[in-house]
Each structure stands twice: as C-alpha cells, then as structure tokens.
Amino acid sequence: MNFEQFLLILRARLWLVFGVLVVVVATTATVSLLLPKQYAATASVVVDAKGIDMLSGMQMQAMLMPSYMATQVDIINSDRVAQRVIGLLKLNEVSQFREQWREETQGRGSFDKWLIDMLIKRLDVKPSRESNVINIGFSWPDPRTAAQFANAFAQAYIDTNLELRVEPARQYATFFAERTKVIREEIEAAQRRLSDFQRENGITAADERLDIETARLNELSSQLVAVQGARVDSQSRQRQAANRDTMPEVLQSSLISGLKAELAKLEARREELTNRLGRNHPEYQRTESEIGSLRDRIDQETRKVVSSLGANTQVNLQRESEIRASLDAQRERVLQLKNQRDELTVLQNDVANAQRTYDALSQRLTQTSLESEIQQTNISLLNAATEPLRHASPKLLLNLVVAIFLGTLLGVGTALMLELLDKRIRGTQDLQIVLGGIPVLGVIQDAGAVFRPRRGLRRLLGAR
Template sequence: MANIEHTIDRRAIHAVTDNEDGEDIDLLDLWRSIWRRKWSIASLVAVSVMLAALVLLSIAPVFRATATLIIEQKAAKVVSIEQVYGLDGSGNEYLQTQFELLRSRSLAERVVRELNLTTHREFDPRQQPAPLLDLGSLLSNLKLNQLIPFTRPEDLEEEVAPTEEQIFDRVTRAFMARIRVTPQGKTQLVKVEVDMADAPLAARAANALAKGFIESQLEASMEMSMSATNWMNGRLGDLRTKLKEAEYRLQTYREKENLVDVQGVATVTANELSLTGDRMIDARRQRAEAESQYRQVESMRRGGWEKLATLPAVLGHTLIQQFKAEEARARAKVEELSKRYGPRHPSMESAQTELKAATASLRGQVEQIVAGIERNYQLAVANESSLRASFDANKAQIQDISRKEFRLRELQREVETNRALYETFMNRLKETSATSDLESANARIVDAATEPDTPISPRVSLVLAMVGLLALVVSVGLTLLLEALNNTFKRTEDIENKLNLPVLGVLPLVKAKNERKHVARLFHNNTDRAFAESVRTMRTSLVLAGMDRPHKRIVITSSTPEEGKSSISANLASALAQMGDRVLLVDADMRRPTLAKLFELPVGTPGLANILAGTATLQECLRELDGVSVITAGTVPPNPLELLCSARFEPLMLELVKGYDRIIIDSPPTQAVSDALVLGSMADALIYVVKAESTAVPLVVKGVGQLLQRNAPVIGVVLNQVDVGRARKYGYGYDGYYDYYGYSTQQSAR
C-alpha cells in the first residue's frame, strides 16, 4: 500500500505540473456544455429569426430587370478610319472601356431625362417620407445650438428647398447606384441590370440604358467622322505644300551637284580603289625587301668591298660566283708557283697579274651589284609613295560621292514620305466623304428586359437561414465562453483528469433550509439517507486506502473557506465512530474556528490553542459529543502558525495517537495560510475538499501541488455540495460513489 500511495503521489505531482501547461480539448465536454443550455440556445435562435422576419416584412421588395447586349470587339469596317477616332477594339481594354461607358453618368442622365425619373415617387426626394429619426439633422441642430446657444428657433432661417439641378443630381446618383453591368465570362455578352421597387419601370430603365448606349455610340461615331473629315481637309493642304517643297529641294540638289548616275560613278571609283590597294600591297612588300637588302649594304659598307661581297644578295649573284671562282683559281696558281719560283720570276709575275685582274673584276662587279641594290630600294620607295597618293585620292573621291549620295537619298526619302502621307490622307478623305452618312454600331441588343415577376431582395428564406445560423453560432459561442469562464470542478472525471488523484467521495448539496451546525451533525442524526450514504462511501474509501497501515492522523483541508471541510470533518468523525473506532476531532483552524459553533459549545471553551500555549490541560479541553471526542480551537491566538510549529505540538499528537484510533484534524485552507502545509507534514493521510462548481481549478491545482511538493500524504479528494438533480439534468454522473441518489431523487419527485 505504501508503494501504491507513493505512485499516486508521483502521478499527482506530474498531473498538476502538466495541467499548468495546458489541457487538451474534450469534444464530449463541449457537447455536454452545449446540450445543458439547449433550450436557451433554441430560444435565442427563435427570437432572432422572428425579429428578422418582422424586419423583412417591413422592407419594400426590390425587382431586377436585365437586358443583354453583345459588344463586338471591332466595329464594322465600312470605313477603315478607326485609328483616327479610336474605335479599334483589339483587346480586353476595349471591352472594359465599353463597360465603364455603360456605367457613365452621361448615359444615366440621358435615361433619367427620357423616363422623367425626377418626378417618380421612388426617386423624387420631395415625395419620399421623412425618416423616423434623422440623425444628420439632429447632429446639425446640436452643433448649431452649441455655436449659437441664445438663438431662438423662430430666428433661424427656413430650410431652403432644393433646386431642380440639385434634384436632378440626386436622382441621377440614386439611379447610378441601382445599375449593375456584368460581363458574361469570356464572351462579348454583357448584362445590364437595374434594381427598382417598381418592376415595370425597372424593365423600361434597363431597355432605355441599352438603347441609349447604342445611340450614344452612333452619335459619337458620326461626330468623330465629321471631325475627322474637317481635320483631314486642313491637313491635306499642308501635306501638299510639304510634298512640293521636298520635290523642289531634291531637284535643286541634283542640278547643283551635277548628279546623273551616282551609283555608277561610285562603282567605278570603288573598283579603282580596290586595284590600287592591291598594287600598294605589292609595292609595300617590294619596298620592304629592297629596304632589307639596302640596310645590309649600309651596315657592311665600312668593311670594304670584301665585306660587301659576303652579303647574301651579292653572293647569290651568278657573275659574283664566276668572278670568285676565277679569283680562287688565280690565287691557287700564285700559291703553287710561289713554291717553285721567286717573286721576280716571269711566271710568278704573270700569275700575280692575273690575280690582281681577277680581284679587280670581282670588286667592280660587287660595287655594281651594291649600286643596283640602292637603286632598287629608291625605286621601291618612290613606287610605294605614288600608289599611296593614288589610293588616298580615290578614297577621298569615294567619301565625297558617299556624302552626296547620302544627302540625295535623304531628300528622296523626304519626298517619298510626304507623297505617301498625302496619298493616304487623300484616300481616307475620299472614303470618309463617301460614307459619312452611314451609321454603324459596335453593340446590339440580344435580349430586351422584361418585367420581373419575383423580387431579388429581401431574400426572406436566405436571410432567415443566415440569421438563424448566426444566432446559433453566437449562442453556442456564448455558451462555450461561459463554460470556459466557469473553470471549476463539476464531475469526478475533472478531478481525476486534472489532478490525477482518486475521488474518495461525493457529497450532495443539502437543499433544506438547515443551519451549518445541523449539516455538521447530519450523519449522526440520520435525517438525510443520501447524505449519510455518501459519508459512508467516503469512510469506506478512507479505510480501504489504509488497509496495510491504517491512517490515524487524518488532515482535512481545502483551497478556500466556505467549502465545507469542517462539516465533512464532523460527519466523517461520526461515521468512523459508528464503526467502533475511538475518534478524536481536532479543530486546528485557530484563525477562523468553526467546530465550537457547529457543536454549540459556549464561548471561551478551551481548546488546542490553550493546550499549546500551556493555559489549559488536555483533559480540560476534551469534549464528548455524539460519540466523538472533540478538541476545539480554543482562544484565538495572535500567532497560530508559531503554535503549530512549536515543540509542544508534535508530542501532543504522539500522546493523542496512543489514546485514539482516528484523529480527524480540521485544517485551515491552503490558499489562505501555511498551516495546512505544517499539519500535512505530520499527518498519515490528507483529504482535500473541493466545492463543486465553485472552487476554481487553478486554486486547487496550486494547493494540491504545494502539499505534494512538501511530501504531504494526499490520498484523495472529496467533491462537496454537488447538486445531484442539476448534474443529472446536465449529463453528469456520480454512480458508484453513493447508492441512494436514485432513491432520494424518486422520493423527491413523488
């Protein structure tokens, strides 16, 4: 049993902690809350529907007449003049424009004049009855009285009657407010709807709008056609003058520049420029080659003709090769003869002469070739310069021809543009003049409006259904709001779910006009069988909770005063005494003592405070009442908590435990003072009392949490003052906690 109690304590602490974070929504609880107030909800819905029906019956019905038009996106192209006066409809913007024209004020004014709506009783402000309460005039008079507090009513000027223009303006605005233009999907059809209380007039107004729209389109077309004709006549003269001026400028320029075949001249010059460019490229290449050879010659000139003879351009020459061969043979001959003869020998002298002649011939040929290289370089440079000058001259000539050609084409384009404009305006003018009397419209009536049979408003059935639904939603919302605001314990399931503690008993509400002292002794007197059976159920739960280790010191507490903990303490003590136990009832609420009053003891009877203070003995404080020993609170001390925490309280409890089987301790509320926490720490069991549909859930959660955190042995909860009849009516059940409710309910019904 100790393990079971420890498990219950841990689950209770966890449940209290989780309850602070939030609770899941129980749909069954919501339905029960709604069902409890079903008649109130039904009454509110019925009253709302009846009031709405009365209001709807007082409202005049409104009829809607509908005429259907088809608006073509493009006007009939008898004359292709749309670009001139804006009838080119090639998109959604065109249809939107036509819809806005149907809603325009000018069209509405046309219908108002045609149907003479300014004299109709539905629109004429002079024929309409005055409102029962004119807030506007009331406020204006109020402001006027504040500004001129001493002005008498007869001194104020009479209200000026509205003029015809003002009446016409009001009627037009009122009529425009009753017009609806509705496009029909992705088609060219549009519905023109007019809402009025007069059904025949509504049909006439819808047809008048449709016809007026078509006529206004025709009138606008004719007016724009005439305006376009007049404008084009004036514009045509200007274009003719501009064309002549452009032709004269073109001819003058041709004569001035002697231009006959600009394209041919430009072609010949371009061909010459191309050939000159090719030749200049060849000349530049030749000049580069000659310049290269010339540079080599210049670099070798200081080394003499022998150095020049080593140049590739010189060595590659055929004559140079022959002369070099002859010189080599002569030199070889000299060397050969020098081995046999002396320098004076005739053969040696002849050989020396041949060598000198060969060397002189070679030198002369080298110098001749070098001179040829210099001449080739000078010719190449001169040729390149000549070709470049010719190329530049051809290029300048082409640029000059291009400028003249550009100017010529500019003048030709100007002439062609002016001629095209002139011919276009001439053709359009002829077309417009030929068809100026032809009327064409881009809209026509598909279905004319007929007199409506049924009104569109007020829709009685729909409005009543919406009012009923709204009233139902509001009433259900109010019910749930009231239920949410009533955050109390109503059923045993609430205690078990929110506190995770067992319910030891459920005590019914005693409706008889009895004083509290009578309720405290109700079990002993046995005048209410249902109440007595409920106390027995609570007693049985207490005994079963202490089968392994009987609970001797039992503390009974609650969250707030007036929850019935003292009455429960007295009745539970009587029930335990009926079992044969020696029971002691102790009033530990020394701040607001109750037991002395309940048992009608005289004022000043000594009790627990006197024992702890040492002003009275235990025997002087004990009273035997209804088979139960009672110790009252005694004289109210200034420091009750200090007395409970004193060194005398615990030895007193140990002494009392030896003499009694059960000690019932009536403790102060947990939310008022901390006495219950001290008493709970010394108890074997603690019973928490909750007043049904009265004590707020957060208070109980906080109180139980504080006790469990101090390791107080909370074994269960007693739900007190339960209105059984009301609970069963609302669907609450307490079966299993007492057995005589059915009997007592039947008896009361009889």
C-alpha cells in the first residue's frame, strides 16, 4: 500500500473515520463531565542538605550523597508517614471511611492498612529539579480537605524525620548508659584491688621507696668491696708474720723502734765492757741481763703486733660475712619491691584503662543524650498547602485533545481494517493488480461512482 492508496481509502471511508472520532470525543467529554472533580493541594518542604551536625559541628557525608533526596521521597511515601497522618487527622474515627472500608473489603483485613493504601494512592511527591525542595501533593474531591491532607503529610514527614534521627540516638544513649554503669563498677573494683595491695604491702610511693632501697643496696655493695679489700690486705700481712722484723707494722711501731734503739745502745755498751772489764765483771753481767730483758720485751711487742694482724683479719672476715648477709637481704628486698612495683603498675594500668574507657563512654553518653532530646531537624516547611481554586482533574481540554488524537487513530485503524476485510478497487493501481499487470488504457473521471466488481467478474479476474 502506497500513500495514494492510503489517501483513497481515507477518502472513501471518511465518514467512518469522522464517526469514530465523534464517538470517541463525545464519550470522553461525557465521561469527563460526569466524573467527580478532584482538587490537588501542594505543600512544599525544604531539606537542608549542608550535612553539618548541630552538636558536634562535623560534616555528615550521608546528606551530601545523591541518593539522599530519593530517600526522603521514599520516606514521604512510606506507610509510617501515612500512619502518622491518620493519627494527626484522626481518620480512624471517621465513620464514613469505616463504612467505605466495609463495603470494599466486607470487613476483611486491617482498617488502618486500607486507609494507608488509600492515602498513598492519592499522594503525589515530586522533588524539584536541582534543588532541595520537595513538593507534597494530595488530591481529594473537597479542596479544603485536600489542603488539610497535604499539610498533614508535610507535618508527618517532618515529625517522622525527627523521629528517625532521635530513635537511634535514644537507643545509643541507653546502650552507653548501661556500658557506663558496668565500666564504673569495673573502675571501683580495680581501685579497690589497688588500694588493698598498697595497704597490704605498706606502699605509699613505690618509686621513691624503691630508689631508697636501691641506694641502700649500692651502699652495702660498696662496703662489701671495701671490707673484702681490708680482709685481703690483713690476710696478706698475716702471711708475712714469719718475717716479723720486716713487717711494716713492726717497722712502723714507735715503741719497738725505741726498744731497738735502746737495745743497740746496750749492745754497744756491752762490747765496751767486754773489752774493758771482761765478761765476768758484774757490770757486764748486769748489762747482759738488761739486753736479754730488752729483747724479750721487743719480742713480746712484736708478737702483739702480729697477733693484732690476726685479730684484724678475723674482724674483717666477720664484718664481710655480716655485710654480705645484709647485701643479700637488701637485694632480696629490692627484688621484692620491684615485683610489687610491677604488680602495682598493672593495677594502676587497669584503673587508668578503665578510667579512659569510662571517660570516652561518658562523652558519648552526653552527646547521644543531647541528640535524643533534640527537637530540631533539617526539614522545614517552605509553603503550606492552601485550598485550590480550580479542580485538577478531570481536565476537559486535555482529555479532548487526547480524545481527538486517539479517535483519529482509531478511525483510521478501523477504516484500514474494514478495507482489508472487504477489498475494493480504488484506483488504476488496484485495477492493474487485479488484472495481473494489464495496462490501463483510460480512466473515466466520476467522483461519485465506485467500481465494485461482482462475484462472477471477481472470479474471472481471479482466474486470470
């Protein structure tokens, strides 16, 4: 089918196309006039998406995401917001709605769920392009009621948004309160263990006490080294006691030196008396007796010096033993203090760790408690809905334009369908197709005549 054939078909069945168009337009107009008028009221809310937390002052990245506005639209269309609208307007107490529910559902199902579905069907939520404004529209036969519903949805959305923000904060506040109580008990228990340990061991200042005991240990170590040196020295001198005359103590003794000097004088006098008087002279005998007495005294004094060296060695040995015992006891004391300090450090760390945890939990508890009591949200009512002056539906002019378009399409489609069911010869091209390509010699112009071959002729033409 070419365009000329299409125009010929429309020309032949123009009244059919026009009739279908008239029927569709008339039906649309009648239905539009008979349908009840619906009024649409719109309330606007603005979403502050700066993403700044009012308490902490920190930026909240979730509000800056592209999906944030879509999430807000879903919240407005949720059953939770519709349920809050029912509560605000007390719709479940309206007998008209309850009767309508019984008529439609025969009393089956939930009345609140039916109300929610009915409200959401009439709700129209549209976010503005490239802005943070959301338009909440609601349609209803009565303009005042439509405005009330739109404003109720806006208020319910604001309340729900605040509730969604406050509820997690309340849950966190409850959790942090419980944890804070547990950590406080742990701090008290750790502090009691620390106090009991200090009281049992008499610890007031662990580091200072350890420093004193360590200094005492170092002093005893120094004393032990000194005593050991003195003991070694006295033992060395004692071993030199065989040569008493050459011992330093003997040589350094003034008494022995004086006695030896006096002995030397007597021995010199004895030599003189020997040469002058002889050995048998009484004077010589008396001098010899004095020399013997003097030598005995020198020997006695020498033995005293040697014996004093042995006594010093014994004293040094005893003192070394005592200092060594004190040193071992002091070393054990220092080790015990170090163990006590280590245990004390562990207990102090337990208290400090519990205190840090308690401080962190207390800070979070304070913040979440404030968040759970906040009454501000980032949603604000921009424009309240007012009673619309004109109805939103049905739109007669728009419906007529659509009806004309659809009626025209339906009429043309009907004409083409009838043409396919009842094929007619509309022009020379149709005749050539029927005659199998035989050329047409001429055409008689008659606008009012339409050639329609009879059955016999059609059979003949079909056979050829």
